[in-house]
Amino acid sequence: MPVNAALRCANFDERRDKAMALFAEKGFGQVSMRELAAHVGLTAGSLYHHFPSKQDLLYDLIEELYEELQATLDQGRRALARGKPVLASLVAAHWQLHAERPLQFRLAERDLCCLSEGQQARLLVARKRYEAGLLHLIAPKTSLAGERLAATAHVLATLLNQLPGWLHGRGLPEDQSLALMESVLLGGIERTLR
Template sequence: MPMAERCSRFAESRDKALELFASKGFGQVGMRELAAYLGLTPGSLYHHYPSKQHLLADLIEEFFEELLATLGRVEQQPRDKRGNLQRLIRAHLELHREMPWHFRLVERDSGCLNVEQQRQVQHLREQYERQLLRMLGGSRRLPSQALAAVGHAIATLLNSSPSWLAHQPLEQHTQDALLEDMLTGAIERVLLSRGTAGPMLQVTAA
């Protein structure tokens, strides 16, 4: 569901639902509890979402739509000697600060969706991973399954990395610099080890 088509009246309620799901756990929240938390009647909530899985699917789709939009914005930026990798890393770190509950929800509760919803989310996930790998110069010489695995590995690194140093007493800029260094090394190693190094690495190595 495109973000522009979402009901603006429920934007704040959806944000509160997101926070409740992410902090308490999707499986621990019932529909009546959710409605009470949002200040709605159960009937009003059911009118917009037939089940809490529909709301979860909406929030997870929103997350991947924003990831795809982020890649699009990075791709439109003028190229410089740093290449796409550093820009992608920084964009993901910034998005994690803007949407921390989404990252937590997707990582922990995607499996709570029904089969059809999981299929739709998987389609968005694969679309994001393919675009990510294309921007990093992934080679088509690899078998499709191997190439998909490389894209998934890189996406997992980018989306899980902020938790690596979350409990360390570091200034934000220091934490970001460390994460950027670790991610750059790890992703370049993944690309090189699988033979997928393209123009991105040739530029950044200069």
């Protein structure tokens, strides 16, 4: 990649990260385009050159998170192929992803409703695909079906995505936090999937 192109990519990523931090701090709906432009170091007019709209930027940030969540399932599949505990692998992968992208988790949880109906629908498809893959890895032989299966997948995914945020900063060593997450999920799985 030429030096100028690499610099443009780095500047774009830095501006995108600054925009994400502002959205996470104030709330997507509370940030004006003018404030966003000033925060990322652009004029209001040139902001549209970098980001087509505030909504498109938010959509991209949340979509990227769902792509990363889908990648956590690959780690679970690799663990399964090596005969390692799948749940422990998934817990560790989600813990790491949350440590790397806490602001994206916050935006996905809080500001999804600020997107257009079409954007929300596309993200719902991505989330359902992730949830179905997650449940298939954790409980491949479940007898659940229909809405109960979908609800169970949603609850398990929500726990995996929220527990790291609840546990970070609680003073527990990481290994104890991971063990607690695994225990909570295992308890829920055993009771739900009987």
